[in-house]
Amino acid sequence: MAAVGLSNVAQAADPAKGPCPYGGDPYKNYNCLDAYLGSDFFSRFINYYRLEWGHDAAPADPKAPPSRRADWPGTPQTIPPYPFTEWPYGGSTALGVTRPSSVDSPLMVALGNTAAGSWMNDNHIQVYGWVNAGGNLSSNTVRGGNVPAAYDYNPNTVQLDQAVLYIERLPDTVQKDHIDWGFRLAPIYGENYRYTTAFGLWSNQLLNQNKNYGYDMPMAYGEVFIPQIAEGLLLRFGRYISIPDIEAQLAPNNYMYTHSMTYTFDNYTNTGIQATLAANKNWMFQLGVSVGSDTMPWNYKATIANPAPNPLFPGATMPKDPGAVPSVTAGVRWTSDSGNDSIYVVGDALNSGTWGYNNLQWYGLTAYHKFNDQWHISFETYNLHQNNVLNANNPAAVAAFAAGGTPFSPQYLPFNAPGLAFCNSTTVFSCTASVQTYVAYLSYKASALDNISYRVEYYDDKQGQRTGTKTAYFETGIGWQHWFSPQIEIRPEVTYYRSLNANAFNGNANLGIPASKNFALVGAADIIIHF
Known part of the structure; x- marks a missing residue:
């Protein structure tokens, strides 16, 4: 360099x-x-x-041409040094501020005077991506022992986090005179596949083999933008990243190398259709239908044999994924005229809420405030729950699980299966498992190429279903995002985790190793090279 x-x-x-x-x-x-x-x-x-x-x-x-509508709220941030220009929201290409072929890509520039590049430019199709590698030094020692911290699953290693290729056409959402369209295909390979996997799409890598590296396609969707409805209606259909969240699975979309627990144990993707309406320059409304979270449409009504009928699954067959059912996502977002403030309230993938692969009933919000050109804060809180989660404290329930009486028993999913609940009573066969969480990032723009972000988080896994341990967590860390150019960035950080009620670190449920520590101290860094 x-x-x-x-x-x-x-x-x-x-x-x-x-x-x-x-x-x-x-x-x-x-x-x-x-x-x-x-x-x-x-x-x-x-x-x-x-x-x-x-x-x-x-x-x-x-x-x-202008990159945003003249009367639109101001751009709150820049890339670099931040991972975004607009306050993040999901399920839609950014309305009022997106032009086709607007991604700064060395690969597209290199192709620019070739026949293939000319054809892509004429049709507003871009191909670009990045390679992201990182490593960590940790107080944990066993394989997978950094969990429930993430995206550095294995302690004291260097790894390929993700190699990603985007093939896309961005719809023109600045103009208001014609219907436009777009699409994105986003294959990914690396350790981070474990944080994007949907049940039924190449999921054997994670659930049946527990591979360290794997591949996925977390985004494969089409879009139609209709500017004549209010200030613009965008329809997205296919598989896409769940809303809302400060963070995202894709490395460049984050302040820091690691992710908060709030994001790690969240919904990852939905498959369905999402509508996003800009009612005016300040208010945006969203409504979508999907087949639950992190599961594929072909799991809907699919069944498997049940060798051990029990009160939760009493029949000779049972659903392959009880969470693969029609689900509704709804959201509303307000942004100030200045663009300095935004509040985004969402209910994600809502249905009956029964225990599924990742059938999280998510209710929460994200909020952003820019103090000045140097300082801003990002905040997220949510409550999520699942119903009818098998009780890990009930011997009969544990016996039914071991005998294959649930879709997530080891006979079907030997690794990384959805967790059981440590219910308050030993007499109930199942119970509702819930989480309450809060996370905030305070970010300082030290220069046009440097961002320093401080993260603080409280995560309460009330029945231990998400992390495997019934405990609340406190986590805090600080990271430096330095850009050598718009194409190359590094992100060193130091993060401290503490489980407040039980040991939760330096274990591995897949290997039968119980957690032995109630804290973790992790120093990590990664590099992202865009192309």
């Missing part, structure tokens, strides 16, 4: 090649861009990294 930076300085300093030499500065004269990049694919690819080194944005094209 240092060589790229020095080479950039050396070439930019060469005045011998005319007014737009190969080393000319497109930041001063945008017309010099093609001359700077060169003509062949590899020169253009490398030289684009070289061009952006040390800058916080790509050179601005003076002929580019």
Whole structure:
């Protein structure tokens, strides 16, 4: 990376090649861009990294159309140093602020003067992505012992977190004169597949083999944008990231390398249709239908044999996933005229709430406030629950589980199956398991390329169904997000976790190793290289 930076300085300093030499500065004269990049694919690819080194944005094209509606709330943040420009919301391409082919990508620039690249540009299709690798030093020692901390499952390791490729067309949501469309396919490979897996889609990797590395497709959807309805209606259909959340599975969308427990034990994806309506510049409404959370449509009404009928599953057969049922998601979001404040209230994937693969009945909100150009705060709280969760404190229930009497018994899912509940009574066969959580990020913009984020969190797993231990947790950490350019960033951090009522760390339920510690101290760092 240092060589790229020095080479950039050396070439930019060469005045011998005319007014737009190969080393000319497109930041001063945008017309010099093609001359700077060169003509062949590899020169253009490398030289684009070289061009952006040390800058916080790509050179601005003076002929580019406006990137947001003139009367829309102001842009609260920038990339870099933050992972987003708009306050995050899910289920929709950002309304009023999205132009086709607007992603800054070295790969697309390199392809720009090829036949394939010209065709993609003409059709507003982009192909881009990133490689994300990281490592950690931890007070935990056993494999998987960092759990319930995440996304650094294994302590004291270096790993490929995720390699991601986006193939997409962004709809134009700035204009208001024609219906537009889009799509996204997002294959992922790496350790982080365990945090995106949906039951029934390549899930054997996690649930039957517990592979350290795996693949998934957390996003595969199409979109239609209809600007003539109010300030715009966007319909998304397919598999998409669940709403709302400050964080996301995809590495560049987060303040820090690791994730809060609030996000780790949340819904991940829905498969269905989500409608997002901008009623006006301040108010947005959402309504969607999905087949539960983190499960596939073909699990709906699918059954498997039940070798051990019991009060919870009394028949000779039982649902493959009781949570794979029609579910409703609804949300409302308010944003101030300045864009400095936003509140987003959501009920996600709501149905009867019976114990399913990840059938979480999610009620909560996210809120954001920008104090000034240097400081802002992000806050999230939610309550989630599942009903009829098998009681780990009831011997008959445990015996039925061991005998194969539930869809999540080890005969069906030997690894990473949904947890049981440690109910308050030993006499009930099942009970409702719930979580209450609060997380906040306080972020400081130290420079155009540096963000420092402090995270504090309280997570109360009231029946232990989510983390495997009936306890509340306190977690706090601080991270530094440094960008060398819009394409390369690093995120070192230090995080401390404490389970308040029982040991919850340095164990591995998949290996039969009980937790032996009530705290974890983890130092971690990762690098994201975009392409």
